[in-house]
Amino acid sequence: MKIIQISDCHIKNDNSLVYGVNSKQRLYDVINNILFSKIEFDFILLTGDISDDGSIESYAYVKNILSKLNKKIYFINGNHDLKSNLISTFSDNQMFINLDEILIENWVFIGLDSCIEGKDFGNLSDSELKKAEIIIDKAKKLNKNCVIITHHHPLLVGTPLIDDCPIMNGSNLVNLIEKNNHIKLLITGHVHNRYSIRIGNNAFLETGFSSFAQFQYTGSNELTDIDKDNFGYTYYDLSENSYKCYSILID
Template sequence: MKIIQVTDLHLVTPGDMLCELDPLKNLQACIANINENHADAELVIFTGDLSDTGGDDTYRALAGELEKLIPPYKLLLGNHDDRSAFLRVFGSVTPEDGFVQSVVNTAEGRLIFLDSLSEGFVEGRLDEARQAWLKRRLAEAADKPVFLFLHHPPFPMFMPLIDGLGLVEADALYALLREHGNVRHIFVGHAHRPVAGSWRGIPISVIRGTNHQNALDFTPDRIMTTLEPPAYAIVFIDRDMVIVHSHDFLDRTAAYR
């Protein structure tokens, strides 16, 4: 199974710039690149911060671009998003327990898409309602493998300011995943960094956003924005492995021979 992960679009009003970049043009380039190279993907998953402002106009712009995307897609929310505005524009999305979360069953296992947005806060939350929802979805998976997608990392990356803005209820999340016992991978966004490793024995991966990035800087009191290339991930999953490629889709150096 091939899936694509895209994250942190940070769309603003069309025509406006963010960090001296045009988030909408970058998204258009991302979608064109996916269509050209990965039209056979089973699913494209956008892991939050679809909008930078939470404005209806940003979600309308996103909806227009997604009409051009060949593979099917799933949308998750991040801390910059506005749940009500998103649902106004994406009227076909049915909330579960009031949140933008769902599951997809595949031949390789169950994909779970978790809403970690706590509106008004940068940190992600997994309150009792979302924990109960996740517990039910894990129980339904029985002994099948589970692959979890959410915006906020529940694990540290040793970048102090970013680590303080992750998922607050990380311990509660781990307890649920440990109870299921067959969680193969956790995919997140939020950090605007390419990061891979494991958290309490569960493999994890993070990718860059499609607009601006955060610098590789371990200084305790700052987060620096960089213009490193935007990226998306190409993920291959089968019974034996999960392989994640990070693709810099606007890296012009890749064109040389």
Template sequence: MKVETALSNAQGSIRLLQITDTHLFARTDGALLSVKTQHSFEAVVAEILAQQLEFDAILATGDISQDHTSISYQKFAKGIQPLDKQCFWLPGNHDFKMNMDAVFPSEQISAQPHVLLGEHWQMILLDSQVEGVPHGRLSEEQLELLDNTLAQNPDKHSLVVLHHHSVLVGSKWLDQHTLHDAHEFWDVVNKHDNVKAVVCGHVHQDLNTMHQGVQVIATPSTCVQFKPNSDDFALDEQSPGWRELELYADGRLETKVGRLPGNQFMPDFESDGY
């Protein structure tokens, strides 16, 4: 298995920028719930550049495309070029893996499942996609990848990344589409003491909680936001966003969410689903 390595910065920590659930279309005016997703994605990238955020790598946690087209993935690749850092990505339930490959070979984007982050951390990227349905599962091969990588690198603080949420977020409609074999995932995680955090996309909202001693993190979408703690489908008035994560040599993780200023890119609040 090929391993990519991201070098640590001068302070000895690793800084990651998470961008997720861009839902891009081939058409420039393609819209999800009335939000033109290419425009909101480009606005997020522009705001990150305007704020002069410092980071060592980009983490893209799925649902990159909404229409499955090769062009939509090429638009993502072009869109992140100004960020000028290596990007590690994985598929979400809306993605078409064959067309994700349309961006390769790419100097910036990598689909490697195991990444060494400096001297003290590793990142394991899992594919939780079940083709044709919104919920997720991890195959035996993916669970073995997780188990074996954690066992082979017990001295590395570990960040586990996947698209689907492995804990319930408190919204009945959204929790139908969780990682359906989450208990098997957590059984593997609990065999090891080096997992510090699990990071996902999918839920289009800010989540930062603890589960069985592990920090569990989800991140706002670059387009529409789902209203937290809503039994039925509902959209939030929060702006599109991203997440910053800083990983320290002693295993600490600090994180915060950034958002576009003002009430930009408001969705169709009358919608009852998508």
């Protein structure tokens, strides 16, 4: 199974720039790269901060652009998204699916909402954690592996610019992962760069590239520590019990 992760698009309702970058043009370039490279994949994971301003117009732009891929797109919301506008705009296209729980081949994918409206940092509510526990237990009985998808990261990645707004109760998720060896992978957005960090003995945190700009490693200043030259997406190749992860940068 092959998956493309697109993350942190930060599309606006107009053509204004984000960190001095045209995020609409960058997303257009990412989709064209996927189309023209003829890369094989089964579906898209869209891991939050799809919009920068939560506007219906921004989601309509994303829906129009990503529809060209003609693949299912499983999405979660990020801290910049307005969830009601996101879901209402995507709901008329059956290819766009709000990720909750899906079983594909030997893998169960679990989408968790880590967002608090109006806040940059994240939190997993008791109901989201309980949902995760139920699905994880069910997957264990079926002898399936698990992938958890959140927007925020539960572990510090070493970049102060983004480490001040992780999942504030992220240790609850980390403990859950460490206790269940069939959880192999935690995929997040939010951090605007690629990190691969081991969780316990069984899993890794893999964070996705932003489709328009990255936060520099160890950066702490939102004005000066932005990498405006590199953008792209993340590619996952899942076999029966393991995976490989690749970073795809657009020239």
